[in-house]
Amino acid sequence: MKKERITLPRQKSLYLQVQCQECGNKQIVYSHTTSEVKCKICGTLIAKNTGGKAIIYSSIVRRFD
Numbered sequence: 001m002k003k004e005r006i007t008l009p010r011q012k013s014l015y016l017q018v019q020c021q022e023c024g025n026k027q028i029v030y031s032h033t034t035s036e037v038k039c040k041i042c043g044t045l046i047a048k049n050t051g052g053k054a055i056i057y058s059s060i061v062r063r064f065d
């Protein structure tokens with residue numbers, strides 16, 4: 001049986017809905033953000049750029065491909 005080959009772009013970018021672990025606020029974060037993203041409510045660091053892909057510090061609720 002032939003396997004379907006699916007090629008994903010190496011730098012696939014997507015939007016993530018994350019939930020702040022401090023206050024529970026949900027907001028949208030770009031996966032390849034070029035700057036720090038802080039919670040709009042309490043200011044906790046949610047995501048940080050690492051020169052390619054962002055590190056997400058809060059829990060990911062859902063992803064928008």
Ligand SMILES: [Zn+2]
Pocket residue numbers: 020021022023024025039040041042043044
């Ligand atoms: Zn917060």
